[in-house]
Amino acid sequence: MIPYVREIKFEYGKADQVSPLIRRVVANNPGPFTYLGTGTYIIGRGEVAVIDPGPDMDDHLEAILAALEPGEKITHILVTHHHSDHSPLAGPLKARTGASIYGCAVAEIPVDDSGVRMEAGADFGFSPDVSLCGGGQVLEGPGWTMEAIATPGHTSNHICFALKEENALFSGDHIMGWSTTVITPPDGDMTDYMDSLDKVKAREFSVLWPTHGPPITEVTPFIEAYIAHRRAREAQVLKAVTEGHGKIREMVPVLYADVDPRLHPAAARSVLGHMIDLVRRGLVTTDGTPGPDSEYRAV
Numbered sequence: 001m002i003p004y005v006r007e008i009k010f011e012y013g014k015a016d017q018v019s020p021l022i023r024r025v026v027a028n029n030p031g032p033f034t035y036l037g038t039g040t041y042i043i044g045r046g047e048v049a050v051i052d053p054g055p056d057m058d059d060h061l062e063a064i065l066a067a068l069e070p071g072e073k074i075t076h077i078l079v080t081h082h083h084s085d086h087s088p089l090a091g092p093l094k095a096r097t098g099a100s101i102y103g104c105a106v107a108e109i110p111v112d113d114s115g116v117r118m119e120a121g122a123d124f125g126f127s128p129d130v131s132l133c134g135g136g137q138v139l140e141g142p143g144w145t146m147e148a149i150a151t152p153g154h155t156s157n158h159i160c161f162a163l164k165e166e167n168a169l170f171s172g173d174h175i176m177g178w179s180t181t182v183i184t185p186p187d188g189d190m191t192d193y194m195d196s197l198d199k200v201k202a203r204e205f206s207v208l209w210p211t212h213g214p215p216i217t218e219v220t221p222f223i224e225a226y227i228a229h230r231r232a233r234e235a236q237v238l239k240a241v242t243e244g245h246g247k248i249r250e251m252v253p254v255l256y257a258d259v260d261p262r263l264h265p266a267a268a269r270s271v272l273g274h275m276i277d278l279v280r281r282g283l284v285t286t287d288g289t290p291g292p293d294s295e296y297r298a299v
């Protein structure tokens, strides 16, 4: 249903000019949450911005610096969110270049005692020099203009960056071409996530550049399919509750029957994300705070 885009040509550590204003260099950190690796973007010419410097890997730091032309200077380091495949290299890159770090620090370190591995890991020490929490800030360099857009959902602090000159959006992990994104409560929030999808859709960007994988050029149909996929999953969850399957652990093997059972613990976190949203919207009820072991009832 989702028209995934997964075709991408690159060589690890080698920068490619992928649009008039955008260069990309991919880190050699492929994995189940990073696809073929973290795509770090370099924006502009002369005085440039770097988006999502990536994991703390020496060879990737050297590759970013080697991507610069003689005389070029990194002035801005922009970070979409605090996951370990996005932000940790910001500090080392700042130390080498003197550039300032822009992004939104996570407000409180979430307690997730589920023990379920859902992400590449988190970088809770991420602390930007300039806070972009809430979005709306405009950053500029010679020939480029970037607007921060707050897009909470995948994480509470997720920021997308809109490049005005190309009507392009750097979508981080909010919208990816190769996969759906992971929404893990408590830092991930399904209600916010759906609002953030609507927010991006309304802007009618010409192209999305996710941090992992190739660009998305059929933007509106892609986002519509992304939204429809979540609503379809939500309808399945609601149906299961209505039919008396009130426990997440009972409904996961049914809803995800076609999915490898080893992924069921992760699927259960995603169902919890839906459940919290459904309780908020008054469609489902439970006693106390909605949790992984709560008993849910249809309203």
Ligand SMILES: [Zn+2]
Pocket: 081, 083, 119, 154, 173
């Ligand atoms: Zn992430």
